[in-house]
Amino acid sequence: MSGSAQADAKGAGSKEVPERRRKGISQVTLVYLIVLALIPLSRLISPAFPSTDQVENILVLGSFLAIVAFGQGLVILTGGIDLSVAAIITASAVFMSAITGAMGNSALVGVLLTLGVGILIGLFNGIGVAYLKIPPFIMTLATGVMATSILLGQTNGSPSGASPPVLRELFGTGRIFGIPITIFFFAALVFVGWLIQSRTTYGQRLYAVGNGEIVARISGLPVKQLITSVYVVSGLCCAIAGIMLLGFTAGANLSIGNDYLLPSIAAVVVGGTAIKGGTGRYLGTVAGVLLLTTVSTDISAMQLSEGWKQIVYGAIVLAALVLSRERPEGGSRTNIFARLRARKREEDMDEGHGDVSKGAAGPGQSAASQNEHRRSISQ
Amino acid sequence: MIETGAVARKRTFWQELRPQALATNSVLLAAVVFLILFMIWTYYLPGGLNAFQIKDLLNLAQALAFASFGATLVLIVGGFDLSVAGLISLVNVLVATQMPSSAGLAFSFAVLLVALGLVVGLINGCLVSFLRLESIATTLATFIILSGLALVLLAAPGGTVPPSFYEPVTGIIGGTIPVALVVLVLLVIIWLVIKRTRFGVNLFAIGADEDAATMNGVRTRAVKVWAFGVAGAMYALAGLSLSAATSTGNPNAGTPFLLTTFAAVALGGTSFAGGKGSAIGSIIGALVLAIIPKVLFVLGIASFSTGLFQGLVMIAAVLLGVATAKLGRKEES
Numbered sequence: 001m002s003g004s005a006q007a008d009a010k011g012a013g014s015k016e017v018p019e020r021r022r023k024g025i026s027q028v029t030l031v032y033l034i035v036l037a038l039i040p041l042s043r044l045i046s047p048a049f050p051s052t053d054q055v056e057n058i059l060v061l062g063s064f065l066a067i068v069a070f071g072q073g074l075v076i077l078t079g080g081i082d083l084s085v086a087a088i089i090t091a092s093a094v095f096m097s098a099i100t101g102a103m104g105n106s107a108l109v110g111v112l113l114t115l116g117v118g119i120l121i122g123l124f125n126g127i128g129v130a131y132l133k134i135p136p137f138i139m140t141l142a143t144g145v146m147a148t149s150i151l152l153g154q155t156n157g158s159p160s161g162a163s164p165p166v167l168r169e170l171f172g173t174g175r176i177f178g179i180p181i182t183i184f185f186f187a188a189l190v191f192v193g194w195l196i197q198s199r200t201t202y203g204q205r206l207y208a209v210g211n212g213e214i215v216a217r218i219s220g221l222p223v224k225q226l227i228t229s230v231y232v233v234s235g236l237c238c239a240i241a242g243i244m245l246l247g248f249t250a251g252a253n254l255s256i257g258n259d260y261l262l263p264s265i266a267a268v269v270v271g272g273t274a275i276k277g278g279t280g281r282y283l284g285t286v287a288g289v290l291l292l293t294t295v296s297t298d299i300s301a302m303q304l305s306e307g308w309k310q311i312v313y314g315a316i317v318l319a320a321l322v323l324s325r326e327r328p329e330g331g332s333r334t335n336i337f338a339r340l341r342a343r344k345r346e347e348d349m350d351e352g353h354g355d356v357s358k359g360a361a362g363p364g365q366s367a368a369s370q371n372e373h374r375r376s377i378s379q
Numbered sequence: 380m381i382e383t384g385a386v387a388r389k390r391t392f393w394q395e396l397r398p399q400a401l402a403t404n405s406v407l408l409a410a411v412v413f414l415i416l417f418m419i420w421t422y423y424l425p426g427g428l429n430a431f432q433i434k435d436l437l438n439l440a441q442a443l444a445f446a447s448f449g450a451t452l453v454l455i456v457g458g459f460d461l462s463v464a465g466l467i468s469l470v471n472v473l474v475a476t477q478m479p480s481s482a483g484l485a486f487s488f489a490v491l492l493v494a495l496g497l498v499v500g501l502i503n504g505c506l507v508s509f510l511r512l513e514s515i516a517t518t519l520a521t522f523i524i525l526s527g528l529a530l531v532l533l534a535a536p537g538g539t540v541p542p543s544f545y546e547p548v549t550g551i552i553g554g555t556i557p558v559a560l561v562v563l564v565l566l567v568i569i570w571l572v573i574k575r576t577r578f579g580v581n582l583f584a585i586g587a588d589e590d591a592a593t594m595n596g597v598r599t600r601a602v603k604v605w606a607f608g609v610a611g612a613m614y615a616l617a618g619l620s621l622s623a624a625t626s627t628g629n630p631n632a633g634t635p636f637l638l639t640t641f642a643a644v645a646l647g648g649t650s651f652a653g654g655k656g657s658a659i660g661s662i663i664g665a666l667v668l669a670i671i672p673k674v675l676f677v678l679g680i681a682s683f684s685t686g687l688f689q690g691l692v693m694i695a696a697v698l699l700g701v702a703t704a705k706l707g708r709k710e711e712s
Contacts, residue, residue, distance in 0.1 A: 081515065128694065132694075132698060132701075133701055134694060134697045134698065134701075135651045135697070137459065137515065137641075138641060138645065138651070138693060138694075138697055139694065139697075141637065141638050141641070141693075142638065142642075142689075142690035142691075142693045142694050143690065145638050145686045145687075145689060145690045146686060146687045146690035146691070148686060149683055149684055149685065149686030149687040149690070150687060152683040152686075153681060153683040153684060153687075262519070262523050265516075265519060266520075266523070269516055274513070275513045275515055275516040276513060305530060305531055305534055306527075306530055306534075307526075307527045307528065307529070307530030307531035307532075307534070307630075308527065308531060309527070310523050310524065310526055310527030310530060311523075311524050311527035311528060311531070312527075313523050313527070314520045314521065314522075314523035314524030314527060315520075315524065317516070317519070317520040317523065318506075318517070318520040318521075318524075321512045321513070321516055321517060321520065322510060322512070
C-alpha cells in the first residue's frame with residue numbers, strides 16, 4: 001500500500017541522478033578522446049587518411065545517425081527501446097519520393113506529409129507502450145514489421161522514386177563556404193538536441209520517468225503522455241532522417257533505413273546511456289555516433305565487408321557495456337531483473353488500488369499486493 | 380469466480396473449455412486458435428489434406444518451435460535473448476557453406492553446431508549473470524556480432540544443404556508420420572521433464588523472485604547461465620531445422636525470427652516479466668504462426684501482408700496475455 005509505494009520510491013530514488021551524470025561525463029569524454037585518436041590513426045589503414053574529406057564524410061554520414069539516435073536516446077532514457085526506426089526511415093523516404101514524384105506535389109507539402117507519417121507511426125508505438133502496456137521491444141518490433149509489410153504491398157517490392165531536386169541540393173550536393181549543408185544541419189541538431197534533453201522541463205521530466213515511473217506519477221507528472229511523446233519524437237526524427245537520406249542518395253529503395261537500427265541503439269549505449277533508462281546525455285550519444293561512423297569509414301576504406309562492420313559494432317557495444325559497468329552502479333539492484341520486478345510491482349499496485357498519485361487505499365487489496373507489501377518491508 | 384485457490388486448478392478437461400476458464404489458460408487458448416485456423420486451412424485447401432501438407436506445415440513450424448522453446452527458458456528467468464536471430468543466421472550459413480555431404484559427417488557437423496549454440500548461449504549467460512550486464516543490451520550486441528559473422532561467411536544468399544542431411548530430417552516415416560511431428564512431440568516431452576527437474580523449478584523460482592530464490596539456496600547465477608546455454612543450443616537446432624526446410628543459405632535467414640519467436644512465446648502465454656510460462660504454449664504458438672501464411676494463401680490474400688498479420692497477432696497475443704494475467708489474479712483472490 002502506501003508503505004510499499006514509499007519503499008519503491010526510495011528504491012528508485014536511490015540511484016542518485018547527479019552522481020551518475022558525473023560518471024557519464026567521464027565516459028563521454030573517453031569516447032570523444034578515442035574518436036580524436038582514431039582519426040589520425042586512420043593513417044595506418046589508408047595513406048589517404050587523415051584528410052578533410054574523411055572528416056567531412058564522417059560528419060555527413062554521422063548526421064543521419066545522429067538524428068535517429070536522438071529519438072532513440074529519448075526512448076531509451078524512459079526505459080524503452082525503439083526497434084521500428086529502420087522501417088520508419090524507409091517508409092518516410094519511399095513515401096516522400098512517391099508523393100513528390102508520381103503525385104506531383106511540391107517538396108514542402110511532401111516534407112510536411114512525410115513528417116506526419118513519422119509522427120503517426122510513432123504515436124501508434126507510443127499508445128501501445130504507454131496505454132496498452134505492451135513491452136516496448138515487442139510493440140516497436142511489431143510496428144516495424146507491419147510497416148515494412150504494408151510498404152512491400154504498396155510498392156510491389158520495387159519503389160521507383162527519385163529525390164526532389166531541392167532535397168538533392170540540400171543534403172546531396174549543396175555547399176556553403178565549401179562545407180556540405182548537411183554539416184550545418186548536424187551542428188544545429190546537436191545544439192537543439194542538447195537543449196531539449198538537458199535544458200528544458202520536458203527533458204528533465206523524461207529523466208524523472210526513466211528513474212522511476214511510480215515516483216514520477218506520484219510527483220504529478222503525466223507519465224503516459226510523456227512516454228507516448230518520446231515514441232512520437234523518435235518517429236519524427238526517423239522521418240527527418242528518411243527525407244535527408246532520400247536527398248543524399250538521390251533515390252529511395254527498400255533497404256535505405258536498414259543500416260540505422262542497430263547503430264542507433266549502439267550509439268546511445270556507447271554514449272553512456274544505460275539501456276534501463278534514467279541516465280545519459282545527448283552529447284554522449286553524439287560521441288557514440290562519431291565513434292561508430294569513424295570506425296565505419298575506416299572499415300570501408302579497408303575494403304572489408306559489411307559483416308566485419310557489424311562484428312566491430314557489436315564488440316564496441318559489449319566493451320561499452322562492460323566499461324560502464326565497472327564504475328560502481330549502486331550495487332546489484334540496478335539489473336534488468338530488478339527493473340522488471342519493479343514494473344510488475346507497479347502493475348500490482350495499479351490493480352490493487354487504482355491511481356497511486358491519489359494515495360487512495362482501495363478496500364479490495366489483492367493477495368498479490370499484500371505479498372508485495374511484505375516483500376518490500378523485508379528488504 | 381467462486382472457486383478459490385487450489386480448487387480452481389483442479390478443473391476437469393471440459394470445465395477448462397468454458398469461456399471464463401479458457402480466458403485464463405493461454406496454452407489451451409492458443410491450441411483452440413490453432414485448431415480454428417487449421418480447420419479453415421483444410422476446408423479451403425484445394426485437393427484436401429494429406430500427409431505431405433501436414434509435413435510441410437510442421438517443417439516450417441519446427442524451426443520456430445525450437446527457437447521459441449529456447450526463448451521461453453530465458454524469459455522465465457526474467458531475461459531477454461535477442462541473440463536468437465543471429466545464431467539462426469550463423470548456423471544456417473555454416474550448414475549451407477561448410478557441411479560435409481556424407482550422412483555420418485553431416486550429422487556429426489550438426490552436433491558440433493548445437494555445441495556451438497550452447498557455447499554462445501553460455502557466453503551470453505556469463506555476461507548477463509556474472510558481469511551483471513543488461514540482458515537486452517548484451518544479447519543485442521551478440522546478435523550484431525553473430526549476424527556479422529554470418530555475413531562474413533556468406534555475403535549473399537546462396538550455398539546448398541547436403542541432401543543427406545535435409546532428406547531424413549524433413550521426411551515422412553512410413554508414409555504417414557512426418558519426422559517433424561516426432562520432433563515436436565519429443566520437445567513437449569523434454570519440456571515436461573525439464574519442468575520437473577531441480578533446474579526447471581529453479582528457473583521459475585528465479586523468475587518469480589531472484590532474491591528470494593538466492594536466499595533459499597538456489598545457485599541463481601549458475602541456473603541463469605545454463606538457461607541461456609540451453610536456449611543457445613535450442614537456437615542452433617532451430618537454425619538446423621530452418622536449413623533443412625529451406626535447403627539453402629541466407630545470411631539474414633534469422634532476422635524474421637526476432638519477431639516470430641517472441642510472438643510465438645507471447646501467444647503461448649509466457650510472461651515477459653519472468654516467473655511464468657510454458658514451452659508447450661510456445662510450441663503451439665509456433666504452430667499458429669506457421670499456419671497463418673498458409674491460411675492467408677488459401678483465402679487468396681497477398682503474401683506480403685503476412686508480416687502485417689504476424690504483427691497484429693503479436694500485439695493481440697500480448698494484450699491477451701495482459702488481460703489473462705489480470706483475470707487469473709482476480710480469480711485467485
